[in-house]
Amino acid sequence: MLKTVLLSLLGLVVIGIAVVLILAARKPDSFQVTRSATINAPPERVYPLIADFRAWNAWSPWEKKDPAMQRSFGGAQAGTGATYAWSGDKNVGEGSMKIVDAAAPSRVTLKLDFLKPFEAHNDVVFALTPKGGTTTVTWIMTGPTPFIGKIMHVFMDMDRMVGGDFESGLAAMKAAAERPA
Numbered sequence: 712m713l714k715t716v717l718l719s720l721l722g723l724v725v726i727g728i729a730v731v732l733i734l735a736a737r738k739p740d741s742f743q744v745t746r747s748a749t750i751n752a753p754p755e756r757v758y759p760l761i762a763d764f765r766a767w768n769a770w771s772p773w774e775k776k777d778p779a780m781q782r783s784f785g786g787a788q789a790g791t792g793a794t795y796a797w798s799g800d801k802n803v804g805e806g807s808m809k810i811v812d813a814a815a816p817s818r819v820t821l822k823l824d825f826l827k828p829f830e831a832h833n834d835v836v837f838a839l840t841p842k843g844g845t846t847t848v849t850w851i852m853t854g855p856t857p858f859i860g861k862i863m864h865v866f867m868d869m870d871r872m873v874g875g876d877f878e879s880g881l882a883a884m885k886a887a888a889e890r891p892a
Contacts, residue, residue: 747849748881752888754839758816763789770883776802
């Protein structure tokens, strides 16, 4: 009797693992998270908030998650070549960013590398589109999804996991850009 129950449980575990692996294999090889916000300011006012990592403290949602995190800046002061590295608690992990292309005042492209809590290498684009006296900022993050990531994506959705932070960041960016000088 006990042997039958144990074999049945083992069979269920094997089937469960097989289902997860099959679902993971069907996940895409890359991901994309995109959010946009309209800011009541011209691109020339918004762009410096993105192109200078020192200005991210005014709007980045991760800056507020761990105010005690260690930060270092390098390379150019702003724009192409500027770098930023951080090491913090479990809420922000450890990693670095580098601005690989900056076309003032319309686009900033970053290389984003996480070391902790897991290694990941992603690309980030901030596109600024003027519309009258406003600017639409579109924040896009893309990256590869290795098989272990696909397994994680069976249980959690990257868009839901990061999208809320993008929305918070864009709202804070809007508030910072719209604040009187």
